[in-house]
Structures are given as C-alpha cells and as structure tokens.
Amino acid sequence: MTKTDVLVLGGLSGITAGISCRRHYPDKKVTLIRKEGTVLVPCGIPYIYGTVGSPANNVVPDGLLEKNDIDLVKGEAVDVDRERKVVTLADGQTFQYDKLVFATGSMPLVPPIPGVDKQNVFPVKKEFDYLGCVLDGMAAVKDLVIIGGGFIGVEFADECRKGRDINVTVIEALPHCLQMAMDDEYCAEAEAKLTEAGVTVRTNAKVEAIIGETAVRAVRLAGGEEIKADMVILGIGAVPNTVLAEKAGLELGFRKTIKVDRYMRTYTDPDVFACGDCAEKHSFFTGRPVGVMLASIATAEARIAGSNLFSPVHQNCGAVSVFSTMINGRAFGVAGLTERMARQAGMKIVVTTAEAPDTHPGGMPDSCLTRVKLIFAKDTGTLLGGAASGGRSIGEMVNVMSACIMHGMTADAITQFQMGTHPALTSSPIGYPIVNAACKAVLPLRD
Numbered sequence: 001m002t003k004t005d006v007l008v009l010g011g012l013s014g015i016t017a018g019i020s021c022r023r024h025y026p027d028k029k030v031t032l033i034r035k036e037g038t039v040l041v042p043c044g045i046p047y048i049y050g051t052v053g054s055p056a057n058n059v060v061p062d063g064l065l066e067k068n069d070i071d072l073v074k075g076e077a078v079d080v081d082r083e084r085k086v087v088t089l090a091d092g093q094t095f096q097y098d099k100l101v102f103a104t105g106s107m108p109l110v111p112p113i114p115g116v117d118k119q120n121v122f123p124v125k126k127e128f129d130y131l132g133c134v135l136d137g138m139a140a141v142k143d144l145v146i147i148g149g150g151f152i153g154v155e156f157a158d159e160c161r162k163g164r165d166i167n168v169t170v171i172e173a174l175p176h177c178l179q180m181a182m183d184d185e186y187c188a189e190a191e192a193k194l195t196e197a198g199v200t201v202r203t204n205a206k207v208e209a210i211i212g213e214t215a216v217r218a219v220r221l222a223g224g225e226e227i228k229a230d231m232v233i234l235g236i237g238a239v240p241n242t243v244l245a246e247k248a249g250l251e252l253g254f255r256k257t258i259k260v261d262r263y264m265r266t267y268t269d270p271d272v273f274a275c276g277d278c279a280e281k282h283s284f285f286t287g288r289p290v291g292v293m294l295a296s297i298a299t300a301e302a303r304i305a306g307s308n309l310f311s312p313v314h315q316n317c318g319a320v321s322v323f324s325t326m327i328n329g330r331a332f333g334v335a336g337l338t339e340r341m342a343r344q345a346g347m348k349i350v351v352t353t354a355e356a357p358d359t360h361p362g363g364m365p366d367s368c369l370t371r372v373k374l375i376f377a378k379d380t381g382t383l384l385g386g387a388a389s390g391g392r393s394i395g396e397m398v399n400v401m402s403a404c405i406m407h408g409m410t411a412d413a414i415t416q417f418q419m420g421t422h423p424a425l426t427s428s429p430i431g432y433p434i435v436n437a438a439c440k441a442v443l444p445l446r447d
C-alpha cells in the first residue's frame with residue numbers, strides 16, 4: 001500500500017488541482033492517478049483533424065507534474081473505501097490518502113439513435129489512441145456527417161475540411177448551430193463562415209436513424225431524407241463520469257454530477273473534494289445548478305479545490321460560462337448570459353452593440369472588424385453578458401468581459417475603463433468597442 005497525503009483521480013483538472021495543492025501546501029505528498037497514458041488538450045481535439053495534424057501534437061506535457069513534484073501513476077481507480085481512506089486500482093495497487101480529489105471528468109453523450117453502434121460512428125472520446133484511429137480512418141472518407149452543431153461539432157466540421165476534399169455536413173436539431181451558446185446574429189455569422197468553408201449546414205434537422213449494413217452508409221432525418229455518410233461524428237454533449245463516485249457513496253446532484261459546496265468539498269465527506277466536469281455547477285447569476293462543461297470552469301474549480309484541501313482559502317462564485325471558438329478564420333466568443341437567456345429568464349435588460357476594426361487605422365495588415373454586444377441589467381446597470389466576433393483578439397476580449405461580469409462592473413464603470421491601445425494590436429482608443437457599447441448603455445439605463 002502506497003501512502004500519500006493527497007490523491008487526485010483525473011487528467012486536466014486533476015493536474016491543476018495537484019499544482020494548486022502544491023502551491024498552498026508545499027510539504028504535502030501529492031499523487032495523481034489517471035486512466036489515460038497521455039492527457040490530450042481536450043479543447044484541441046478538433047484541431048487534430050486539421051491544423052495540428054495528429055494527437056501527438058495535442059498533449060498536455062507530463063513535465064508539468066515532474067516540475068511540481070507530483071507523483072504520476074497510470075491506472076484506473078476502481079474502488080474507493082472512504083472508511084479506510086483507500087483507493088484500489090484495476091491492477092490491484094492500493095493507495096491510502098488523507099484527502100481525495102475526484103476530477104474524473106466527463107464522457108461523450110451517445111444518443112439512443114437506432115444504428116448509433118454501427119462501424120465508423122464515433123463519439124468524441126478524449127483518448128489518444130482512439131482519436132488517432134479516427135484520424136487514420138478519415139483518409140478513406142468521402143462523406144462525413146457531424147451530428148450536433150454545438151462548438152465541438154462546428155469546430156470538427158471546419159477542421160475536417162482543411163486539406164481534404166470531402167463532403168462535410170453538420171446536422172443540428174435547433175434553428176441555428178451554436179444556438180445554446182450564442183445569440184442568433186452571431187450564430188448566423190458563424191453558419192455563413194462554415195458554409196464559406198464548404199461545409200453543408202442543415203439546421204432544424206433531426207437525425208432519426210443511422211443506416212447501413214455493418215458500417216454506416218447514410219443518416220436518415222425525420223421526414224425520411226437520407227444523407228450519404230461513410231463516417232459519422234457525434235458532437236452532441238457530454239455526461240459526467242461519476243460511476244466510481246456513486247459507488248463510493250458520494251451524493252450526486254444535478255444530472256448525476258457530484259454534489260459539492262463552495263469550497264469544492266463533497267456534501268458527503270469533508271476529506272473528499274471534486275472539481276471539473278464531474279462536479280456539480282451553479283450559475284454565477286442565479287445560483288441554480290447548470291449543466292455547462294468548460295475547461296475554464298474545470299480548472300478554476302481545480303485551483304479552488306487544491307487550495308482548500310487542508311484549510312479553506314478560496315470559494316467558488318459559480319459558473320459565468322466564458323467560451324470562444326474560431327470558424328474559418330473568424331473568432332466568436334461569449335461571456336455570461338446571452339440576450340436570449342436573459343430575456344427567457346424574464347430579466348429587464350439594456351442591450352447595446354458597437355463595432356470597430358481591431359487595429360487603427362483599419363487599413364493595417366490583417367485588420368479585422370470586431371463586433372461587440374453587451375447586456376446590462378436595467379435595474380442595477382451591471383454587466384450580465386457580452387458577445388463578440390472578429391479576429392484573434394476576441395479570445396481575450398470575452399475574458400475582459402468575464403472579469404467585468406464577475407466583479408459586478410456597471411456601464412458607468414466600464415465607460416471609465418482605461419484600455420491600453422496600439423495601432424497594430426487593438427482598436428483605436430476612440431472606437432474601442434467594449435467601452436463604446438458601455439457608453440451607449442448609460443442613458444438607456446437611466447431612463
């Protein structure tokens with residue numbers, strides 16, 4: 001039996017929790033157990049099929065663990081005895097812990113569509129060898145169908161067209177791709193970029209069956225239309241990986257995630273913590289449970305969990321949901337609530353927009369038009385959400401919006417925001433779109 005102070009089960013958020021623990025409690029022995037031989041950059045998975053070219057070019061280096069003096073054990077935890085504080089691996093090894101962190105993540109959702117188990121139908125697993133096999137198989141593909149037009153589906157579609165002369169069709173049941181994440185005008189812009197990349201976008205379309213003998217030949221839509229397919233990728237969401245947690249007697253909550261408090265301690269056991277996709281999330285805005293799974297949230301929770309293992313330090317303020325993507329060279333991002341979400345929740349809001357080139361003058365090389373939208377609460381003037389499309393700067397622009405949201409900044413406060421500007425790097429100080437959208441909201445908020 002190996003003894004350790006802290007035992008972490010998992011990958012991405014597990015590494016982060018281990019590093020956070022090391023920073024806060026340098027004298028503790030930290031051991032990470034993970035099933036996967038290699039941890040992939042999960043958000044980079046679609047790029048294996050285009051830009052980065054192979055799973056080997058998309059890994060989180062284990063050097064991070066060595067550098068932080070964290071012991072790595074490759075193996076699957078199959079039993080947790082919370083009375084004795086002992087975890088057993090599939091190969092029989094046992095580990096005794098003082099504190100245990102569940103960071104067991106999520107698995108792709110496989111819908112109960114008839115034919116989903118046919119050859120060449122692939123859920124997006126975060127597994128190195130598996131994704132390599134999908135890549136090899138794609139060499140012979142002529143008609144690729146992607147079920148699900150969320151960010152995973154559209155990123156796959158865009159990447160799979162790169163350097164391949166194949167037909168790629170995205171099938172989305174909602175009126176727009178990305179509709180769960182963005183407002184309609186941004187969805188429409190994203191769909192136009194996909195179409196421009198040669199992807200066929202089918203919205204308001206529901207897959208009823210996957211057909212073929214042993215391997216997929218086509219997908220059938222409700223209504224009977226068949227779309228030719230010799231490979232199908234399922235990009236319709238993920239479910240938490242909490243079978244072991246349930247077996248260990250930990251209380252599960254919303255959609256079978258592990259119930260945790262603001263310190264990321266499980267409800268059931270003060271010596272067991274959970275973070276990342278396997279842990280329950282609450283909205284920053286309402287405090288209600290939400291089903292969002294993002295690496296940004298997972299790693300924030302992991303930092304909190306790691307810091308609190310032996311003494312409470314940080315509290316989780318809830319999931320803001322910040323997200324960005326790139327489609328055919330144009331970036332899209334959202335922080336917090338969309339206009340649709342706020343209206344559906346019955347909130348009184350003021351919505352403003354602004355646009356400007358992301359360089360000044362706009363004639364600089366590689367200049368790109370940035371479009372920004374901000375959503376403010378009518379009664380308090382605080383920022384509830386923001387969206388943007390444009391060039392690479394969008395990734396950080398929505399992060400700025402997230403900071404404003406998390407710290408309750410009002411339109412008045414953002415108006416006074418002092419942003420650094422440079423001709424080649426940002427919009428002009430006169431036209432800076434976040435500030436200008438906030439300026440436009442000041443009077444309507446006073447009405």
Ligand SMILES: Cc1cc2nc3c(=O)[nH]c(=O)nc-3n(C[C@H](O)[C@H](O)[C@H](O)COP(=O)(O)OP(=O)(O)OC[C@H]3O[C@@H](n4cnc5c(N)ncnc54)[C@H](O)[C@@H]3O)c2cc1C
Nearest residue numbers: 010011013034035042043077104105106276277294295296
């Ligand atoms: C294709 C794709 C693209 C994405 N893009 C983005 C993006 O652009 N931005 C963003 O914010 N989020 C993105 N996400 C979501 C993000 O990847 C997840 O939120 C993130 O991976 C969660 O991290 P995690 O550590 O909680 O779980 P996971 O990444 O699922 O890791 C869990 C780990 O635990 C291990 N494990 C599980 N059970 C055991 C066990 N019993 N014993 C030992 N080890 C175990 C697994 O092998 C795995 O390594 C994307 C997801 C996918 C699939």
